[in-house]
Amino acid sequence: MGLEQKLGNMGVVTTSLEQAVGWARSNAIWPMLFGLACCAIEMMSTQASNYDMSRFGMELMRASPRQSDLMIVAGRVSRKMAPVLRNLYDQMPDPKWVIAMGDCASCGGVFNNYAVVQGVDEIVPVDVYVAGCPPRPEALIDGILKLQDKIKKEPLTKWQ
Amino acid sequence: MTVAEPQFQIEESPQNTVTASDTQLDITLDQLKKLVSPRALTGDTMLLNMGPQHPSTHGVLRLLLELDGETVISCVPDIGFLHTGIEKTHEGKNYTKGIVLTDRIDYLAPLICNLAYVGAVEKLVGVDVPIRAQYIRVILAELTRMNSHLVWLGTHALDIGAMSMFLYTFREREMLLDIFELVSGARMMTSYFRVGGLWRDVPDHFVDAVRNILKVFPQRLLDYEKLLRENPLWKERTVGVGVIGREDAIAYGMTGPSLRGSGVNYDVRKAMPYSSYDHFDFSVPLGSTGDVYDRYRCRMDEFYQSLKIIEQALDRLPNGPIVTDNRKVAPPPKHEIAYSMESLIHHFKLWTEGFHAPEGEVYHAVESGKGEFGVFISSDGGPKPRRVHFRAPSLCNLQALPHMSKGALIADIVGIVGSVDIVLGEVDR
Ligand code: SF4
Numbered sequence: 001m002g003l004e005q006k007l008g009n010m011g012v013v014t015t016s017l018e019q020a021v022g023w024a025r026s027n028a029i030w031p032m033l034f035g036l037a038c039c040a041i042e043m044m045s046t047q048a049s050n051y052d053m054s055r056f057g058m059e060l061m062r063a064s065p066r067q068s069d070l071m072i073v074a075g076r077v078s079r080k081m082a083p084v085l086r087n088l089y090d091q092m093p094d095p096k097w098v099i100a101m102g103d104c105a106s107c108g109g110v111f112n113n114y115a116v117v118q119g120v121d122e123i124v125p126v127d128v129y130v131a132g133c134p135p136r137p138e139a140l141i142d143g144i145l146k147l148q149d150k151i152k153k154e155p156l157t158k159w160q
Numbered sequence: 161m162t163v164a165e166p167q168f169q170i171e172e173s174p175q176n177t178v179t180a181s182d183t184q185l186d187i188t189l190d191q192l193k194k195l196v197s198p199r200a201l202t203g204d205t206m207l208l209n210m211g212p213q214h215p216s217t218h219g220v221l222r223l224l225l226e227l228d229g230e231t232v233i234s235c236v237p238d239i240g241f242l243h244t245g246i247e248k249t250h251e252g253k254n255y256t257k258g259i260v261l262t263d264r265i266d267y268l269a270p271l272i273c274n275l276a277y278v279g280a281v282e283k284l285v286g287v288d289v290p291i292r293a294q295y296i297r298v299i300l301a302e303l304t305r306m307n308s309h310l311v312w313l314g315t316h317a318l319d320i321g322a323m324s325m326f327l328y329t330f331r332e333r334e335m336l337l338d339i340f341e342l343v344s345g346a347r348m349m350t351s352y353f354r355v356g357g358l359w360r361d362v363p364d365h366f367v368d369a370v371r372n373i374l375k376v377f378p379q380r381l382l383d384y385e386k387l388l389r390e391n392p393l394w395k396e397r398t399v400g401v402g403v404i405g406r407e408d409a410i411a412y413g414m415t416g417p418s419l420r421g422s423g424v425n426y427d428v429r430k431a432m433p434y435s436s437y438d439h440f441d442f443s444v445p446l447g448s449t450g451d452v453y454d455r456y457r458c459r460m461d462e463f464y465q466s467l468k469i470i471e472q473a474l475d476r477l478p479n480g481p482i483v484t485d486n487r488k489v490a491p492p493p494k495h496e497i498a499y500s501m502e503s504l505i506h507h508f509k510l511w512t513e514g515f516h517a518p519e520g521e522v523y524h525a526v527e528s529g530k531g532e533f534g535v536f537i538s539s540d541g542g543p544k545p546r547r548v549h550f551r552a553p554s555l556c557n558l559q560a561l562p563h564m565s566k567g568a569l570i571a572d573i574v575g576i577v578g579s580v581d582i583v584l585g586e587v588d589r
Binding site for chain 2: 033034035036037038040041042044045048049050063065075076078079080081084088110111112113114115116133134136
């Protein structure tokens with residue numbers, strides 16, 4: 001049974017365009033299939049059987065940045081990886097969002113040294129930070145729900 | 161003409177900031193000539209980049225492939241995208257704090273990395289570990305090996321196209337993670353082993369929880385075997401692919417299941433027993449031809465051996481202390497501090513400065529899920545090591561990748577990379 005059959009009985013639904021677009025965007029996020037380190041394993045757990053991220057409308061992980069609109073930076077970003085990561089971000093089409101998953105991506109974590117970028121927000125704009133080393137799958141899901149709330153409230157003019 | 165600087169160098173901009181324009185890798189023509197065959201220069205063959213963002217390279221590995229149609233002429237791995245500086249960071253941490261960093265080397269088998277590191281420090285300082293702690297270490301190390309193999313099996317099968325394996329193995333993996341959480345409070349980054357023993361004793365229902373795993377796993381393993389073992393599609397993609405012979409495997413310094421797939425009987429648990437592995441009866445599964453299928457079989461058979469070891473260790477698990485009573489390296493129990501001045505001093509000293517290790521060098525190896533994981537520590541007599549080096553099995557095994565993939569089809573590269581079972585955290589450290 002599709003939505004249109006239900007709507008047929010309801011008659012007309014009125015909403016603002018902004019709300020409708022925000023609702024649609026927030027429930028069909030395509031994350032990029034892209035893992036860096038330990039946190040990526042927890043990200044895989046989040047997609048796998050027990051936690052099942054597809055419940056939140058994001059079962060479709062795309063390996064290509066051109067087809068995705070969410071980048072989950074899962075793990076530590078080394079100085080060698082940083083330009084690659086920025087390049088991937090630049091290739092994603094608008095609108096796009098970034099989740100910094102884990103302490104390393106948020107602030108460098110336990111690795112306060114020459115090799116690790118001290119927080120991925122040095123190179124890409126981050127929307128949601130998820131703390132933990134690694135964050136539990138529940139924490140990542142919470143971060144995703146927070147991002148969905150944020151997307152719903154975003155003005156349409158932001159991505160012109 | 162010799163080229164002194166390393167290949168694939170990224171030019172650091174003077175301000176040490178990274179911008180999108182830095183992405184162009186600086187490879188001179190001379191450097192390229194050494195890596196690929198002469199045919200590439202005439203345009204006869206094609207150069208293709210795979211990674212670092214590729215779902216089947218198991219992290220951030222970059223491969224430079226030279227292709228003649230579908231056939232791989234040469235394969236050049238480019239590593240370092242996950243270089244974390246763990247070895248250097250160790251020089252600024254005392255021996256207790258160093259344990260935390262070892263979790264993050266091979267993050268699929270954190271407890272085995274802990275075991276290697278504390279083993280090396282124990283050797284350096286010369287402390288004995290109580291037998292109960294050793295047995296618990298063995299149980300947890302074997303569970304960790306199963307954890308590592310489960311992730312390998314799921315992702316390897318996923319790469320080749322058997323998607324459902326991934327969902328099953330990650331379901332079982334959660335059971336193992338629950339045990340780690342039970343003993344240490346963390347799912348992945350456990351840091352549970354301490355110099356001289358364990359952080360704390362296992363909870364009462366630990367034994368029942370592990371017995372439950374012993375009960376459930378044989379059935380689950382049978383499911384895996386039904387899905388893959390005789391599956392014609394699976395065999396088509398794995399038998400005779402990525403072959404490496406006995407001598408070559410040894411020459412490349414391969415260890416672990418990747419080496420044993422070629423029929424070499426070398427397992428650190430047998431060759432240099434540690435943590436009382438010599439008390440247990442188990443065999444080392446061996447392959448014969450050294451192809452992807454044989455390496456798959458070796459790892460699958462290791463599941464059964466791990467279960468066997470765990471069962472024996474549980475049956476014989478003794479009671480007693482879980483940490484050495486050498487107060488110089490292990491903190492005294494909390495209640496002692498209330499009435500013993502000496503304990504208070506030890507406690508204070510251990511948590512501020514840490515213990516001093518004697519001057520010297522030590523190497524300690526364990527068998528991780530990937531092979532011989534070794535820790536080398538050089539000490540100058542202070543509370544912090546002068547130098548720590550890790551012998552990462554994934555790095556040595558990865559060296560053999562160009563050899564294995566020569567002449568393979570491009571679609572088989574993902575299968576071969578998967579069968580070597582690398583984890584980039586360990587390759588780059
Ligand atoms: S936050 Fe922790 S688990 Fe995540 S990448 Fe960093 S060290 Fe690994």
